[in-house]
Amino acid sequence: MALDIVRLLELASWRAFDADGAGRVLAGSDESGSVQLVELADGTATPLTALPGAVTGRYVPGERAAVVQHDTDGDERGQLSLLRLPRSAPAALDDLEPLVRDPDHVHRLLDVLPDRIVYSTNRRNGVDFDVVIRSVVTGEERVVYDGGGMVLDVAVSPDSRYAALTVPAVPPLSDRVLLVDTMPATEAEHVVALTDPADPARHTHLGWLPDDSGLVVTTNSGRDRTGIARLDPRTGERTWLVTSADHDLSGWLSPDGRTLLVHANDDGTSRLALHDAASGERQRAVRLPADGWCGYPLPAPVWSPDSRSVALSFSGPAVPGDALLVDVATGEARPLTDSTAQLGADLPVAPTTHRVPTRDGERIPCFVYAPPEPSPETAGSAVLIVHGGPESQSVRSFSPIAQALVAQGHAVLVPNVRGSTGYGKRWYSADDGRNRLEAVADLADLHDWLPALGLDPRRAALWGGSYGGYMVLAGLAFQPERWAAGVDIVGISSLLTFLENTAAYRRAHREREYGSLTADADFLREASPLSRASAISAPLFVLHGANDPRVPLSEAEQIASAVRAKGLECELRVYPDEGHGLAKRANRLDAYPRALTFLRRHLAG
Incomplete structure (x- = not known):
C-alpha cells in the first residue's frame, strides 16, 4: 500500500512522559486519534485515559497514581487531575479526581514530589504565572513565587527548602534563574537572582545536586553554543561541566547526582552520551535505534527515581515515534514500542x-x-x-x-x-x-x-x-x-x-521577540x-x-x-x-x- 496522506496520518506514535522505580513508563499514544496516557510495562501497553483532547502526565512518587494535565478543545487552559492506578479501563473525565480545576485560567504542571505537586497558574491577574505547591493529600496550597513573568522551569531542592526557577530575562529568548526560599524568615529574603536579567542567555533544564550544594543548568551565558554548567546557589558562580564549540548541548542530571545525560544537537540529529556529573567526563555513548531526534518538541528525557534508566521519546525520518528506555549501565536504548511496524515495506524518504x-x-x-x-x-x-x-x-x-x-x-x-x-x-x-x-x-x-x-x-x-x-x-x-x-x-x-488580540499572558511573553506595541507599532505594521x-x-x-x-x-x-x-x-x-x-x-x-x-x-x- 502506498504512503498516501490518509495512511500517513493514521500512523500511531508514542512518547515517554515519566518512569517509575519498577520499570514502568508513563507514555502518550495517539492511537485513539489524540494523545492519551498509556502505561508500558513488561511488554504490555495499558491504556489509561480516554479524554476528549490531548493529555500529558507524570507519576506520583511512591504511589500507584499519576497526575494528568488536560484542557478543553485545545484552549490551553490546563487543568490538573489525579488518576489512580492500575486501571481496568481507560479513565474518562469523571473518573479523575480533581486537583486544580479552574477553567478560566491556565495551570501547568511543573513537577511532582512525594504527596505534592508543583504547578504554575495565571489566576491572580491573567498575565503573570505564580508557582504553587499543593498537597495531593489535603489540598493545602502554598504560593512560593508571585514575582511576575511566565515561569518556564522549576526544580525543588531535595530538602524542599528552596525552589530554583527560570523566568524570561530582558533580551529575546533569554531566561534568568531565581532562587526562592519556600520558608523565608522575611519577605526580603524570599527571592534571590542567580543570573543577570540583562544577560542574553538561555538557562534551562535545572537540576539540584542531592546535597543542595549546587544546581546543574543548560546555558549559553557568555557563549554562542549551549553547554552544561554547575551553578552555586549562594553566589551564582558558574562552573562549566560539558561544552562544545560545534554543537548546542543540553543536560539532565540523575536523581542521585552522579550522572548527566548529555544531548548534542548535530544539525537536527540527536547524539546522546552519559557523563560523570562531578567532572563532566564522558563515560559512554547512548546507542539510539537510528539517526533521529529525541529533543523538543518531544517530551524531555526523564530519569527513573533510582537513576538506573532514562525514558526517551524518539522519532526519525522513518520512525513515526517511539518510547525508549536507556540502561545507564550499558548505554543501550531499548525500544518499548515499534511504530515502524505500521509502515510495512513502504519506507519513507530520508532527507x-x-x-x-x-x-x-x-x-x-x-x-x-x-x-x-x-x-x-x-x-x-x-x-x-x-x-x-x-x-x-x-x-x-x-x-x-x-x-x-x-x-x-x-x-x-x-x-x-x-x-x-x-x-x-x-x-x-x-x-x-x-x-x-x-x-x-x-x-x-x-x-x-x-x-x-x-x-x-x-x-x-x-x-x-x-x-x-x-x-x-x-x-x-x-x-x-x-x-x-x-x-x-x-x-x-x-x-x-x-x-x-492574543491572550494577555502570551502578549507579555512575545513582545520581547517581535517588538513592543508601544515602541514598535510602526515596524510591526510594516x-x-x-x-x-x-x-x-x-x-x-x-x-x-x-x-x-x-x-x-x-x-x-x-x-x-x-x-x-x-x-x-x-x-x-x-x-x-x-x-x-x-x-x-x-x-x-x-x-x-x-x-x-x-x-x-x-x-x-
Missing part, C-alpha cells in the same frame, strides 16, 4: 542535508526530501515547509506532511531560517525585533536556489504553521513574484493585531503580511482552530477576507474543537488531504 547560500554570505541549514519517482504532473515542483516558533528547529524526525508531499511528487525543502535554534545564539538572534524581515528574505534565497536542485522556481509553494504561517503569508506578500501558492496553518497575518495583502497574487489555503489562545482566529479571518477581496482563491477552514494547531486525527484527516489537493492543483506542470 539530505544542505547549506543554502544567502544574499549576505550566510548559509541556511536545509533538509531536502526528493521524490524517488516524481510523477509527470508534479515533477520539478517544490514545497518549502517553514517551522513555527520562531525559536524552534526543523529536525530529523518523522513528518507525515513532508512524506505525503514527496509521495505526491513534490520536492520538499525544510529550512532552518534565521531565528532557528540549534545553530547557536548568533543564528537564533538574527531575526529579533526589527530584523524580522531578514528571515523573510531567507525565503527568497531558498527560492533562488531551487534551480540548483533541478526544480522549477515557477512552481514553488510555502507551507507553515504558527510563526511558520506568518512566514508563508509574508513570503506571498513580500515576494509575490516567487510563490505559486501557500498553505497557512494558525499563522499570524499581522504582528500588530496578533499582539493586540512587517505584517496584512499590510501588503494588495501585493499577494497566489492562491491561499488557511487552517485555524476556533479556540486558539496564541494566534486568534481573527488573524486567519482578516487575511482570508483581504485575499478574497482581490478575487483570488482562498479557502479558510475553521475547526471548532481545536486550538493552536490540529491535535485531533479526525480534523487532520479532513484538513490535510484538502491542502495537498490544493497544492497539487496549483503546482501541476
Whole structure:
C-alpha cells in the first residue's frame, strides 16, 4: 500500500512522559486519534485515559497514581487531575479526581514530589504565572513565587527548602534563574537572582545536586553554543561541566547526582552520551535505534527515581515515534514500542542535508526530501515547509506532511531560517525585533536556489504553521513574484493585531521577540503580511482552530477576507474543537488531504 496522506496520518506514535522505580513508563499514544496516557510495562501497553483532547502526565512518587494535565478543545487552559492506578479501563473525565480545576485560567504542571505537586497558574491577574505547591493529600496550597513573568522551569531542592526557577530575562529568548526560599524568615529574603536579567542567555533544564550544594543548568551565558554548567546557589558562580564549540548541548542530571545525560544537537540529529556529573567526563555513548531526534518538541528525557534508566521519546525520518528506555549501565536504548511496524515495506524518504547560500554570505541549514519517482504532473515542483516558533528547529524526525508531499511528487525543502535554534545564539538572534524581515528574505534565497536542485522556481509553494504561517503569508506578500501558492496553518497575518488580540499572558511573553506595541507599532505594521495583502497574487489555503489562545482566529479571518477581496482563491477552514494547531486525527484527516489537493492543483506542470 502506498504512503498516501490518509495512511500517513493514521500512523500511531508514542512518547515517554515519566518512569517509575519498577520499570514502568508513563507514555502518550495517539492511537485513539489524540494523545492519551498509556502505561508500558513488561511488554504490555495499558491504556489509561480516554479524554476528549490531548493529555500529558507524570507519576506520583511512591504511589500507584499519576497526575494528568488536560484542557478543553485545545484552549490551553490546563487543568490538573489525579488518576489512580492500575486501571481496568481507560479513565474518562469523571473518573479523575480533581486537583486544580479552574477553567478560566491556565495551570501547568511543573513537577511532582512525594504527596505534592508543583504547578504554575495565571489566576491572580491573567498575565503573570505564580508557582504553587499543593498537597495531593489535603489540598493545602502554598504560593512560593508571585514575582511576575511566565515561569518556564522549576526544580525543588531535595530538602524542599528552596525552589530554583527560570523566568524570561530582558533580551529575546533569554531566561534568568531565581532562587526562592519556600520558608523565608522575611519577605526580603524570599527571592534571590542567580543570573543577570540583562544577560542574553538561555538557562534551562535545572537540576539540584542531592546535597543542595549546587544546581546543574543548560546555558549559553557568555557563549554562542549551549553547554552544561554547575551553578552555586549562594553566589551564582558558574562552573562549566560539558561544552562544545560545534554543537548546542543540553543536560539532565540523575536523581542521585552522579550522572548527566548529555544531548548534542548535530544539525537536527540527536547524539546522546552519559557523563560523570562531578567532572563532566564522558563515560559512554547512548546507542539510539537510528539517526533521529529525541529533543523538543518531544517530551524531555526523564530519569527513573533510582537513576538506573532514562525514558526517551524518539522519532526519525522513518520512525513515526517511539518510547525508549536507556540502561545507564550499558548505554543501550531499548525500544518499548515499534511504530515502524505500521509502515510495512513502504519506507519513507530520508532527507539530505544542505547549506543554502544567502544574499549576505550566510548559509541556511536545509533538509531536502526528493521524490524517488516524481510523477509527470508534479515533477520539478517544490514545497518549502517553514517551522513555527520562531525559536524552534526543523529536525530529523518523522513528518507525515513532508512524506505525503514527496509521495505526491513534490520536492520538499525544510529550512532552518534565521531565528532557528540549534545553530547557536548568533543564528537564533538574527531575526529579533526589527530584523524580522531578514528571515523573510531567507525565503527568497531558498527560492533562488531551487534551480540548483533541478526544480522549477515557477512552481514553488510555502507551507507553515504558527510563526511558520506568518512566514508563508509574508513570503506571498513580500515576494509575490516567487510563490505559486501557500498553505497557512494558525499563522499570524499581522504582528500588530496578533499582539493586540492574543491572550494577555502570551502578549507579555512575545513582545520581547517581535517588538513592543508601544515602541514598535510602526515596524510591526510594516512587517505584517496584512499590510501588503494588495501585493499577494497566489492562491491561499488557511487552517485555524476556533479556540486558539496564541494566534486568534481573527488573524486567519482578516487575511482570508483581504485575499478574497482581490478575487483570488482562498479557502479558510475553521475547526471548532481545536486550538493552536490540529491535535485531533479526525480534523487532520479532513484538513490535510484538502491542502495537498490544493497544492497539487496549483503546482501541476
